[in-house]
Amino acid sequence: MRITNGMLITNMMRNYNKNLRNLVKLQEQLSSGKRILRPSDDPVATAKSLKIRSDLAYNQQYVSNADNAISWLESTEMALKDLGDVLQRARELAVKANNGNLTPEDRIVIADEIQQLKKHVIQVGNTTYAGRYIFAGYKTDQPAFTEQGNQLIYQGDDGKIAFEIGVGNRIDVNVVGGDGGAEIDKIYDVLERFENALTNTTDPALDGYIEEIDQRIIQVLSQRSAVGAKVNRFELIRARLNDEEINFTNLLSQNEDVDVAGVIVSLKEAENVYRASLAAGARIIMPTLTDFLR
Numbered sequence: 001m002r003i004t005n006g007m008l009i010t011n012m013m014r015n016y017n018k019n020l021r022n023l024v025k026l027q028e029q030l031s032s033g034k035r036i037l038r039p040s041d042d043p044v045a046t047a048k049s050l051k052i053r054s055d056l057a058y059n060q061q062y063v064s065n066a067d068n069a070i071s072w073l074e075s076t077e078m079a080l081k082d083l084g085d086v087l088q089r090a091r092e093l094a095v096k097a098n099n100g101n102l103t104p105e106d107r108i109v110i111a112d113e114i115q116q117l118k119k120h121v122i123q124v125g126n127t128t129y130a131g132r133y134i135f136a137g138y139k140t141d142q143p144a145f146t147e148q149g150n151q152l153i154y155q156g157d158d159g160k161i162a163f164e165i166g167v168g169n170r171i172d173v174n175v176v177g178g179d180g181g182a183e184i185d186k187i188y189d190v191l192e193r194f195e196n197a198l199t200n201t202t203d204p205a206l207d208g209y210i211e212e213i214d215q216r217i218i219q220v221l222s223q224r225s226a227v228g229a230k231v232n233r234f235e236l237i238r239a240r241l242n243d244e245e246i247n248f249t250n251l252l253s254q255n256e257d258v259d260v261a262g263v264i265v266s267l268k269e270a271e272n273v274y275r276a277s278l279a280a281g282a283r284i285i286m287p288t289l290t291d292f293l294r
Contacts, residue, residue: 069163111198135177152188
């Protein structure tokens, strides 16, 4: 078989380009810090990375959901605390009003304070978080309560707002303001009747309000206890999700990141091979007889 200069040059250029591609690939890996630069580099590892990235994205969303849920619950807890403070103050006033030694002026003073407590109850009942009314059930785009005459009307529903913090794992976070929840309208009703009794000097009897207020306090405390338990649960879930995020990040790094020391060694070897191929090529493409016949 006759070996021509053309064949030698073709083989030399093929090997030269192969060595150059290998050198460029190693340089890209070292500069990017990534072992996989394109799917064709390692299809199996690429598929694994896509799955890990998907799991990591879901996990980060669950962490965000847990943060939002905790913030919602903390806003609810503060609102319930305010309601508890209102009821505690109303109970103190009811005890004071029930001693039978009040003058009409004293009753008016207590009634004025009860009126202010009623206004605060309305304000607390329409507490918002991120522009959403937290006691309105699903109807978070409108105030949960409105005052009509001497009544506080609940405009929400009994819908439960839940946050997803895992596959198929959803936890309710809201407390409704009506029946079965904080029952803020009933708190208002007790205070309204108490105020009317105080201003009605012809009917001095003020018995029974302490017991009613105690019932409202118990209801608020039960809701506040449930909210606190959910906050603790979400904090535990958030801690676990943060640990899982670290784990997913480590897996992704192990799958994608390059071994810097190994690549530096390989890059040095590739540089030597590339230089050797250039030197060999220079010897192959030597002057021929044609060069002397020109």
